[in-house]
Amino acid sequence: MKAKVRLYVDHPLGAGQTVGLSREQAHYLFAVMRLEAGDGVLLFNGEAGEWLAEVIVANKRNPVLECRTQTGPQVSPPDLWLLFAPIKKARTDFIVEKATEMGARRIVPVLTEFTNAERVKIDRLQAHAVEAAEQCGGTFVPKVAEPVKLANLLDMWPQERSLMFCNEALVGEDRKLAGTRGPWAVLIGPEGGFSDAERQRLSELSQAHAVSLGPRILRADTAAVAALTVWQTTHGDWQ
Amino acid sequence: MKAKVRLYVDHPLGAGQTVGLSREQAHYLFAVMRLEAGDGVLLFNGEAGEWLAEVIVANKRNPVLECRTQTGPQVSPPDLWLLFAPIKKARTDFIVEKATEMGARRIVPVLTEFTNAERVKIDRLQAHAVEAAEQCGGTFVPKVAEPVKLANLLDMWPQERSLMFCNEALVGEDRKLAGTRGPWAVLIGPEGGFSDAERQRLSELSQAHAVSLGPRILRADTAAVAALTVWQTTHGDWQ
Incomplete structure (x- = not known):
């Protein structure tokens, strides 16, 4: 039994476990990919690794899959957040897709003084993260958090978390990341740059590295x- | 005189030099951006750095700009080629845009055994490289080369050029780039992976680093x- 499809499911997985599907997933498997009873599907739920499941009932209304064997361990990325200022729709989607492939654990839209605050649709972004995880072979889906104001986030910044921030104005400054272990976040500045007040606040944050x-x-x-x-090449799982 | 627009021109630049524009550029400056005589425009031609020019004749048919002062030196990226297997249109456009921002000197579409050889429109890709150079503040536009078969390219690979290649099957192999200086190329495998024959050929190429x-x-x-x-962080201009 080989599998042509990989799906994230919000459902327990284990040997012999039966699994239902959402309407969209059932449509994709049986109408688009034309899977039939006896075909294989790879499943992951972000906690239990990857499982090969067999299609038992190939029915768009009440589909049933049953887990057969575990095909991969659960692998979660390092404790890394990606903070970014939302930009135009298509590029925001890209950032979520890429952060998932690159192994961020949490994706946080931040609103800065120079962010053109288009409304951020968290549900759509979360769906992009799921799709990227299905494609990239990972067993983990990063959580897309509610947007937060950068100023508020920095005011309550966790003591133990280091912050790497990147901005065009920093050319020529510190290019080496300190060897700090533990949880991290990467902050991508807005395309209009940080404001002077934001820059000041970042420079005062002891956990921040430019x-x-x-x-x-x-x-x-x-x-x-x-x-x-x-x-990832200096602190993460590419080392 | 401040400039809101940055343009690549295929024209000599120097103090007092007058410069014409293409029809599209004239449309953009005078119909879209509504520039007038006396306004400033930043120009670069890939060889002479960046110049501030003044609009002398704000006319869509026969526009005239005149160079005033040099605002930046010519900065060309390291001698790095990006070789990639063309994929879907939008993502191929993205690769060219990103290679320009990231400082590739030459962009080469390569046809592999598993490339779905959609027709590659070099003119459109070259226009994307120009636009990306205008946006990213660089003074250099990488050349987008004609597509070439990977097998042919490897057969005639230049003795002096090192080749870094990346592929999902290489996880766990050599992760350190050797310290080789001189010209380089980076090869991105097709989404379907390299064929066994291509992999064999790459492994036999003494200049190749996985x-x-x-x-x-x-x-x-x-x-x-x-x-x-x-x-760029190990061999290029980010060091």
Whole structure:
């Protein structure tokens, strides 16, 4: 039994466990991918690794899958948050997709003084994170948090969490990340840059580390991937 | 005189030099951005740095700009090629945009055995590279080369150029780039992976270095930014 499809389900997984599907998932499996009874599907729920399940009832209304064997362990990414200022819709979607592939554990839209605060649809972003996790072979889906004002977030910043922040104005400053272990966050500045007040607040935060992303100005989605690469290769699970 | 617009022009630049514009550029400056005589525009041509020019004739048919002062030196990126297997249109556009921001000098679409060879429109990709260079503040536009078969490219691979290649199957292999200086290329595998023959050929190429991009599978556009970050932070102009 080979599987052509990988699905995230919000359901317990284990040997012999039967699993239901959402209407959209059933439509995808049976109308789009035309799976039949006896076909295999890979499932993960973010906690129990990856399981090969068999289609028992290939029915769009009451589909039933049954877990057969565990095909991979649960692998959760390091304790890394990605904070970013939402930008245009398509690029915000990209940032969530890329943060998932790159192994962020939590994705937090932050509203800065220069953020053009388009309404952020958390449900849609969370769905993008699920889809990216299904595609990238991971067994973990990062949580997309409610948007928060950067100023408020910095006021209540957790003592134990280091913060790497990136901004075009930092070219030439500290380019080496300190060797601090433990939980981290990466903050991508808005395309209009941080305000003077935000810059001041960041410089006063003892957990903050400024990092340069080279001599060219990067768009926010490019900067997110580049910054996560710098972090993963120095502190994360790419080491 | 401040400038709201940055334009690439295929024209000599120097003090007192007058510069014409393409029809599209004239439309953008005078119909979209509503610039008038006396307004400033930043110009670069990929060779002569960045110049502040003044609008002399704000006319869509026969516009005239005149260079005033040089506002930045010519900065060309390191001698790095990005080779990638073309994917869906939107993501191919993204790869070209991101390679420009990340400082590739040459962008080469490569056709692999598992590339779904959609027709690659070089002119459109080159226009994306120009636009990205205008946005990212660089003074250099990478050349988008004609597509070439990977097998042919490897057969005639230049002796002096090192090649970093990335592929999901390489997890756990060599993760450190050797300290080789000189010209380099980064090769992003197709989303379907390399064929066995291609993998064999790469492993026989003495200039090739395999690099892992972590435990998750990255889409080609994510992989391009991540791989260019790894290269720029170890060998390039982010060091």
